[in-house]
Amino acid sequence: MAQPDYVPRAFPVSIKGVVVRDGKVLLLKNERDEWELPGGRIEPGETPEECVAREITEEAQWAVRTGPILDSWMYHIATVGKDVFIVTYGCYPNTVAEPVLSHEHREVGLFAEHEVPALTMPAGYKRSIATWFAHLREGAPELAG
Structure with missing residues (x-):
């Protein structure tokens, strides 16, 4: 039996893509x-893979093929006091x-792997980028740079 004080919490979900081309990762600078x-956010009737491909096209005009899930975590945005559940995918550019x-x-920026640790960004994104570069070095070293 559920406790009467318990209120389930819901969190927005954001599907993000790590796209590496010519040894550089695509990044965007936000309002913070x-x-x-x-x-970005998944839409009704859309798969996570479709979501990330659509969002990358909308935000950078890059067509991509979605690869594997890299990571997921809860991100607390301190400046607005909001929690977002993040899921990252590795993506292959088609442009x-x-x-x-x-x-x-x-x-908008393209950054080499060694530049990423010094950038102002959530640690989870840095972890996903490092994971994708490592994956590319194993299976497609020409993409990792």
């Missing part, structure tokens, strides 16, 4: 001046175009 992975900045972000 943090670098983040492209991605040679430069990324295009959308209205959702302040800046």
